[in-house]
Amino acid sequence: MPKKRSGGGLSATQQAAKFLGVSVLAGAVLAGIALPAVGALGLAAKGSVESFDELPANLKTPPLSQRTTILDAKGGTIATVYSRDRTVVDLKDISPYMQQAIVAIEDARFYQHGAVDLKGVLRALNRNAQSGGVSEGASTLTQQYVKNVFVEEAGDDATKVAQATQQTIGRKIKELKYAIQVEEELGKKKILENYLNITFFGQQAYGVEAAAQRYFSKSAKDLKLQEAALLAGIVQSPSRYDPVNDEAEATRRRNVVLQRMADLGDVSQAEADKAKETPLGLKVSKPKNGCITAVKGASFFCKYVEKVFVSDPVFGKNRETRAKIWNQGGLTITTTLDPQAQESVQASLKDHVNQTDKVAAAATLVEPGTGKILGMGQSKPYGYGKNETELNYSVDSAYGGSNFGFPTGSTFKPFVAAAALEEGRPPTQEYSSPYEMPYPSPVQKCDSTPWTNQNNEKLENESESERGPYRLKKAMELSVNTYFVQMIADIGLCPVVNITDKLQVRQGNGDKLPETPAIALGSIGLSPLTMASAYAAFASRGMYCTPIAIESISQKVGGEQKSLEVPKSTCSRAMSEQTADTISSLLQGVVDSGTGKEAGLTDRQSAGKTGTTDERRNAWFVGYTPNLSGAVWVGSATQKVKMRNIYIGGQYHDLVYGGRVPGPIWRDAMTGALDGKPVEQFNPVHIPDDKPDRGDGDGDDDGNGNQNGGNDGDNGDDNLIGGLVGGGNTGGTDGGTTPTPTFTLPEGWWQGQTNGNGNGGRD
Numbered sequence: 001m002p003k004k005r006s007g008g009g010l011s012a013t014q015q016a017a018k019f020l021g022v023s024v025l026a027g028a029v030l031a032g033i034a035l036p037a038v039g040a041l042g043l044a045a046k047g048s049v050e051s052f053d054e055l056p057a058n059l060k061t062p063p064l065s066q067r068t069t070i071l072d073a074k075g076g077t078i079a080t081v082y083s084r085d086r087t088v089v090d091l092k093d094i095s096p097y098m099q100q101a102i103v104a105i106e107d108a109r110f111y112q113h114g115a116v117d118l119k120g121v122l123r124a125l126n127r128n129a130q131s132g133g134v135s136e137g138a139s140t141l142t143q144q145y146v147k148n149v150f151v152e153e154a155g156d157d158a159t160k161v162a163q164a165t166q167q168t169i170g171r172k173i174k175e176l177k178y179a180i181q182v183e184e185e186l187g188k189k190k191i192l193e194n195y196l197n198i199t200f201f202g203q204q205a206y207g208v209e210a211a212a213q214r215y216f217s218k219s220a221k222d223l224k225l226q227e228a229a230l231l232a233g234i235v236q237s238p239s240r241y242d243p244v245n246d247e248a249e250a251t252r253r254r255n256v257v258l259q260r261m262a263d264l265g266d267v268s269q270a271e272a273d274k275a276k277e278t279p280l281g282l283k284v285s286k287p288k289n290g291c292i293t294a295v296k297g298a299s300f301f302c303k304y305v306e307k308v309f310v311s312d313p314v315f316g317k318n319r320e321t322r323a324k325i326w327n328q329g330g331l332t333i334t335t336t337l338d339p340q341a342q343e344s345v346q347a348s349l350k351d352h353v354n355q356t357d358k359v360a361a362a363a364t365l366v367e368p369g370t371g372k373i374l375g376m377g378q379s380k381p382y383g384y385g386k387n388e389t390e391l392n393y394s395v396d397s398a399y400g401g402s403n404f405g406f407p408t409g410s411t412f413k414p415f416v417a418a419a420a421l422e423e424g425r426p427p428t429q430e431y432s433s434p435y436e437m438p439y440p441s442p443v444q445k446c447d448s449t450p451w452t453n454q455n456n457e458k459l460e461n462e463s464e465s466e467r468g469p470y471r472l473k474k475a476m477e478l479s480v481n482t483y484f485v486q487m488i489a490d491i492g493l494c495p496v497v498n499i500t501d502k503l504q505v506r507q508g509n510g511d512k513l514p515e516t517p518a519i520a521l522g523s524i525g526l527s528p529l530t531m532a533s534a535y536a537a538f539a540s541r542g543m544y545c546t547p548i549a550i551e552s553i554s555q556k557v558g559g560e561q562k563s564l565e566v567p568k569s570t571c572s573r574a575m576s577e578q579t580a581d582t583i584s585s586l587l588q589g590v591v592d593s594g595t596g597k598e599a600g601l602t603d604r605q606s607a608g609k610t611g612t613t614d615e616r617r618n619a620w621f622v623g624y625t626p627n628l629s630g631a632v633w634v635g636s637a638t639q640k641v642k643m644r645n646i647y648i649g650g651q652y653h654d655l656v657y658g659g660r661v662p663g664p665i666w667r668d669a670m671t672g673a674l675d676g677k678p679v680e681q682f683n684p685v686h687i688p689d690d691k692p693d694r695g696d697g698d699g700d701d702d703g704n705g706n707q708n709g710g711n712d713g714d715n716g717d718d719n720l721i722g723g724l725v726g727g728g729n730t731g732g733t734d735g736g737t738t739p740t741p742t743f744t745l746p747e748g749w750w751q752g753q754t755n756g757n758g759n760g761g762r763d
Contacts, residue, residue: 059178061149063557064088064198064207066330070294070302072337073374073551079294079302083155083327085214085287086206088556091193094208095223099192100266101232105257107141108264111188115142115179142179145195150175152198155327196220201231202238204287215243217283225267226275229257243280251280292382297346299382300392300400301337301373305549307399309333312567330556331564335549341365341375341628344672352649352665353379353634355387358641359648361662362393363669364528365630368536371545371569373529374628375673391637394528396508405508405525406633409611409658410479411622412522414538414583415505417472419495420487421579427586427687431486433468433475436460440489445515446497459485459521473687476586477594479610484520493517502574503534503544522611528631531622536629538587538607541683542580545571578685583607585685591623599623599663601670604679608666610658616643621662623670626680630670632662 065084072078091099103110109117117140139147147165154160182191201211211231212220223231233253234241243250255276262272291302309315309326316322345363353361357379365375380389395401420429441453461467461481468483475483488496493515500513507513508525529547537544546569553564587607591600595610599621608623618635634648634656635641643656653660 059146059149059181063328063330064152065155065328066556068326068329068331068333070305070333070335072298072335072339072342073372074339075334076339077295078298078335078337079291080288081290081302081306082329084206084329085204085210085289086197086329087209087213088197088207088330089209089220091189091196093219093221094193094196095221095228097225097228098196098208098220098223098231100261101228101257102196102235103141103192104260104264104266105232106144106235108260110141110192113140115140115183116176139175140179141195142183142191143175145191145198146175146178146182148195148198148200149178199235200238201234202242203244203284204289213285214287215282215284217285225271226254226258226278227281229261229275230254230280233257243282244284247280254280294382296339296342297349297377297381298337298342300378300394301335301342301376301549303382303400304373304376304392304395305333305335307395308549308567311398314565314567325555332554332556332561334551334553336367336372336374336551337376337549338365338374338673340675341669341673342377344675345375345377345669347672348665348668349377349379351668352661354649355380357648358646359634359636359643360389360393361632361634361665362528363630363632363665364394364532365628365669365673366529366532366536366547368539368624368627368629369543369545369571371533371536371547371571373547373549375630375669376529389637393633393637396506396510396527396530398510401527402508402525402637405527405530406618406620406635407524407613408522408526408531408620408622409613409618410522411531411609411611411620411631411658412524413476413479413484413520414587414609415500415503415534416484416487416496416520417476417586418538418575418579418583419499420472420491421582422499422575423491423495425487425491427473427582427685428471429487430469430471431475431483431490433461433466433470433480433483433486435464435467435482437482437485439485439517443489443517444492444494446494451493451516459518473586473589473689476609477589479595481521485517488517488520493519496520499575500534502572503537504546505530505534523613528633531620532629532631535608535622535624535631537574538580538583539624539626539629540580541577542573542575543571544574545569577683581683582685582687584682585687587623588682595657595659596621596623596663598659599667601625601667601674603671604674605682606670607682608663610663612657616656617641619643619656619658619660619662621658621666623666625670625674626682627677628670628674630666630673632666632669634662634665 064086065082066086066088067080067082069080070078107117109119113119151161151165154163186194197207197209199208200206201208201214203211203214205211205214208220208231211234212218212223212227215231216223216227230243230250230253233250233256234243236253240246241250241253258267258272258275261267262269267275291299291306293299294302306326310319310322312322316325345365349361349363353359360378360380362378363375364373366372367374376392376394378393380387382388382390384390390400391402392400393402393406396405397403421427436458438456438458439453442450443452444450459481462479466478466480468480470478470480470483472483474480496519497513497515505513505526508527508530513519513524533547534544548567548569550566553566554561555564584607587609588605590596590610591606591608596608599608599610600606604625606623606625608621611620611622612618617639618633620631620633622629622631624630635643643661644654646653646656648656648661
């Protein structure tokens with residue numbers, strides 16, 4: 001008697017011999033393919049044997065695609081994402097009823113035959129010949145498993161999936177050869193385990209564990225008899241026997257499985273009859289796939305994590321490799337997101353800006369000294385409907401943000417001041433700062449060609465009362481335009497570019513900043529994440545750390561967990577401690593007595609800067625404490641909405657500026673995020689008081705909208721990605737309660753698109 005293996009079935013040699021013995025029939029009945037002409041059988045068999053011998057010896061079995069779980073810094077689940085909703089489990093964690101049911105209905109002689117069921121082939125040949133079609137198939141459970149491997153390997157490629165499932169003799173021959181190999185190498189129990197983990201059960205559920213959770217909200221190990229029979233019955237046709245959409249048909253199929261189990265002696269007839277009378281008992285759990293399901297408004301952060309994964313070379317040599325790993329899944333990603341900070345960000349946004357408002361708001365919190373992103377949210381949720389958006393307003397275009405970022409207004413001026421301090425200018429530096437002046441010319445650039453004011457362009461301060469001379473402290477508090485342009489003329493453009501390079505301040509599209517004196521006025525489009533990370537360098541006494549979102553990643557492969565390398569924050573000195581501490585002292589004045597008074601924190605030291613751009617299309621507040629930095633932007637992604645005479649969050653605003661709307665959002669977000677955290681102090685730098693005030697208003701900064709704006713009815717992005725930067729004639733100052741600056745910027749310095757009015761934002 002032939003010797004059998006411990007796993008059951010015949011040896012590979014014996015199975016191959018059996019295969020050759022029945023190959024004359026193969027062309028007609030290989031697992032359900034019927035040819036009505038008997039004369040074609042021999043020809044098909046001849047070709048089948050040749051193809052069989054030419055096939056590679058080993059079946060490639062790719063790791064099964066599984067769920068990826070994204071966690072916050074405390075271990076809480078943010079979201080699960082997957083291309084296949086699957087959780088691989090061991091056979092011992094699958095109900096015995098389920099194991100019996102799938103064998104009974106799909107391959108009752110599974111434990112008696114090898115890779116090929118000779119009796120099944122002969123039976124199918126006879127019945128198919130009688131019916132003239134395919135009334136019965138002969139695929140063994142092992143063959144079905146092999147076919148599913150082909151489908152899994154095809155992934156989401158429709159062409160490859162079609163090839164993996166096509167009803168051709170060539171494909172069935174390939175399936176048979178690999179089935180023989182699988183039987184030899186794995187044995188029956190492992191084949192059954194693999195089959196139950198790989199097969200599709202409908203309703204986006206792959207594998208029995210996902211199916212048990214989907215239909216019954218329980219684990220596969222806890223399935224009862226009638227539940228196991230239902231799931232086993234679905235496999236043959238997940239759409240036809242879908243219990244969610246056709247309960248009657250699913251019930252009928254379940255009862256067929258139950259009767260088959262009774263006929264085979266897996267259960268008694270009485271048990272089967274009782275189970276047949278039992279209602280389906282569905283407790284459906286809807287699929288929760290993707291970042292759109294993220295908790296605490298963290299959908300945009302979740303998508304940012306995905307973008308980082310597929311973009312960073314640490315995860316693979318090219319984008320295709322990284323995307324394949326992501327789609328394979330089975331990852332557990334622990335992120336930097338602090339649930340307290342994230343909840344505070346979303347609560348503040350919700351309190352101050354409505355989802356249906358004409359404008360949107362975005363906020364990002366970063367930890368100084370580590371680069372960890374602790375919070376990221378926006379007022380228009382992630383989605384595809386009205387007043388929803390896929391654009392992440394907090395990040396650059398490469399990571400799902402707008403094309404160019406958003407003009408920052410006077411929040412750029414601290415970079416100019418830091419460059420001047422690094423060049424040796426004192427914190428008491430004084431410039432004449434007239435109300436109006438032409439742009440200085442020439443101004444030295446990094447190369448040998450200076451910038452020149454060829455068109456005699458002029459700029460103005462916010463109001464005529466703002467006339468110098470001013471020292472740096474008061475100029476920063478009031479955001480005096482002419483002061484900071486004179487400062488750039490004094491030190492040159494290169495020191496400013498050098499320090500912004502060290503702070504990795506790049507336009508939203510990734511380009512370097514242009515070399516022009518008007519850079520001081522903040523009309524370049526930047527992202528909130530860029531600004532929060534750059535200001536964090538002031539908080540950490542001059543050390544800039546690249547932003548990071550991922551702490552660690554483990555991946556489940558073959559039942560084992562392995563750790564993956566993740567991107568690390570790179571910290572480097574961007575400026576001296578003295579310079580950073582001086583900027584902090586200057587910006588404390590902004591929130592204490594300048595334009596940012598409405599943003600100042602009451603329970604700890606804070607520093608920050610307001611910013612508003614041309615015609616009030618954008619308003620910003622960027623600020624920090626020693627242990628947290630944050631940036632808030634308010635505006636329309638299309639740059640069409642001019643924030644005058646507008647309702648935001650149910651509150652009417654005749655004029656919107658950085659201290660009035662973004663400032664309070666920042667204050668409340670930071671307050672909640674820092675609740676219970678250590679109260680830390682800045683390193684004080686004494687800066688002598690300025691001369692008596694000239695232009696002592698306490699309004700916002702550089703808003704220069706003097707046209708009645710209202711709304712274009714967009715939902716914050718109007719299905720346009722970006723359309724930014726133009727419309728960013730940033731200027732004015734932070735003085736005056738109703739700022740109406742009228743300065744202009746040099747012709748031709750604009751970067752990116754216009755603001756939709758055809759004149760490069762010069763309206």
